Amino acid sequence: MTDTAVAAIIPAKDEAARIAATVDAVRRLDGIDLVVVVDDGSSDATSELARAAGALVVRHPRNRGKAAAMTSGAGYVSRIEFEEGRVGPGAERRALLFVDGDLEASAANLGVLIPPVSSGEADMTIATLPPQKTAGGGRGFVVRLARAGIEEFTGFRAVQPLSGMRCISRRAFDAATPLARGWGVEVGLTIDVLLSGMQVLEVPCELHHRVSGSDWRGQLHRARQYRDVALALAHRRLRRVTG
Ligand SMILES: Nc1nc2c(ncn2[C@@H]2O[C@H](COP(=O)(O)OP(=O)(O)OP(=O)(O)O)[C@@H](O)[C@H]2O)c(=O)[nH]1
Ligand SMILES: [Mg+2]
Incomplete structure (x- = not known):
């Protein structure tokens, strides 16, 4: 086991x-x-509170979506590594741990995602969550679209294809860049890492987050997720045809 350092990125x-x-x-x-923490155009005090809690903060003046926030976070880590002199072939780059901002204290349980990546057993680990305290308002359309899409391209049957909590080696992240836009980012990452011949592992993790309900906000969130997952899959179908 190598002691790869890990940078956490929280969109x-x-x-x-x-x-x-x-x-x-x-x-x-x-x-x-x-x-x-990548504050993606929040209208509340997310940036200030993140900084006060000890995070480095990157702020998008306007909302650009989850994938753009993840890319900005990874770019920020790269700049720090450049300043540290971690450049060129053989440089020890950090693995990246992507974490949703709404996990609160349960984020303490994310540690299980790191060892398989540090040891090289997997290039990307993905957390699977237990049943949540409040039921979600969706009917599983987006999850089924995402799962079927990943399976179509790779044969991999993801238990929770949309889970955002992932630890990924730099090599795998670079192979999956540019990321699929918006909410298609998780599906795109899983497909692209697997198609690069790298290993993906789902790991159960005791996490709790705010679940989108069945109100109009929740429905809008799921509609956007559906659109972005469908676009990520469509782009990959096109790529498969055009090479
Ligand atoms: N960068 C970025 N992040 C966002 C945006 N909207 C939400 N997020 C973050 O993305 C993470 C996941 O968002 P959630 O709204 O919790 O979505 P979710 O958990 O996939 O949705 P449900 O499972 O349906 O509740 C959280 O850290 C949010 O703060 C956005 O527009 N841009
Ligand atoms: Mg959430």
Whole structure:
């Protein structure tokens, strides 16, 4: 086992109520030496609260979507590594741990995602969550679309294809860049890492997050997710045909 250092990247939009608890839990995880919150155009105090909790903060002045936030976070980590002199072939790059901003104290349980990546057993680990305290308002359309899409391209049957909590080696992240846009990012990552011949492992993790309900906000969120997952799959079908 190598002791690859790990940078946590937390994309967040309007998470003032939860971001401090999430950052606090992530900072305490073994192996994490950088915590970067990417505030994607929040209209609340997400940035200030993240900084006060000890995170480095990158802010998008306007909302650009989850994939753009993840790319900004990874770019910020690269700049730090450049300043540290970790450049060129053979440089020890950090693995990246992507964490949703709404996990609060349960983010303390994310540690299980790191060892398989540090040891090289997997290039990307994905957390699967237990049943949540409140039921979601969706009927599983997006999950089924995502699962079937990943299976079509790779044969891999994901238990929770949309889970955002992932630890990924730099090599795998670079292979999957540019990321699928918006909410298609998780499906795109899983497909692209697997198609690069790398290993993906789902790992059960005791996490709890705010679940989107059945109100109009929840329905809008799921409609956007559906659109972005469908687009990620369509782009990959096109790529398969055009090479
Ligand atoms: N960068 C970015 N992140 C966002 C945006 N909207 C939400 N997020 C963050 O993405 C993460 C997941 O968002 P959620 O709204 O919890 O979505 P979810 O957990 O996939 O949805 P449900 O399972 O349906 O509740 C959280 O950290 C949010 O703060 C956005 O527009 N841009
Ligand atoms: Mg959530």
